Amino acid sequence: MVEWSENERSIISNIFSNLDYNDIGPKALVRCLIVYPWTQRYFTSFGNLYNAEAISTNPKVAAHGIKVLHGLDRALKNMDNIKATYAELSVLHSEKLHVDPDNFKLLSDCLTIVVAGKLGSAFTPEIQATFQKFLAVVVSALGKQYH
């Protein structure tokens, strides 16, 4: 089981309580689709993804980014049992969406960079390490039900 210190819990809680989901969600997904273009394979129904400009202004991408970011709320509320919390979503991503679990790491790296860009030097090495630990646990949980 993953252990969280009081300090780590408060770092994670602070990051998310100060996050504008409507801004960060879209930015993270947009960045993922641009930096790792092969991830676009999962979004063929989203219309125009032909270039960075199109991706950045695509309303379906933006809406989906917000949805995905809110998906992290479950982990926030259940930090002591993230694995079980994401069992259902893991099955969904595996059986229905057929998403290669390697992609979860790509999106989480992009989210880290978007948050870093937003917070600047306030995103200290310690805070980054804790944030990455949190995302790594979620990523692992999302991959757990694949077989």
Place this chain on the structure above:
Amino acid sequence: MLSKKEKDLIKEIWERLTPVAAEIGADALLRMFASYPGTKTYFSHVDISPNSSHLLSHGKKIVLAIAEGAQDISQLTVTLAPLQTLHAYQLRVDPRNFKLLSHSMLVSLACYLGDEFTPVAHAAMDKYLSAFAAVLAEKYR
């Protein structure tokens, strides 16, 4: 594969960061040590605490090497030849760590450049650092 536009963008960014090479390099190293403690094992013989002189000089060295490579990306194998030898035969840093430092460097760039570190710049930089790491590891075996 890097387009001409991307190469120009990468060159321009690193030229701008050269004056703060020590700051950026030290920041990237600190981030790497905090997130990936295994990377500290290569520095057990020196003081790598924040603001230590070794951290700053080492960070500067790394950033200047990356900046030099960016001057002419098509010549990376030539430019990095001495560093290839150093890493392969002397330092023997496991090349998986190059990825960890690259990621940490991208975060440092995001913190330092803010909105200027656009998705397009990020993509170009990620590709460049991957290419740099691959060339650096070429003499390992």
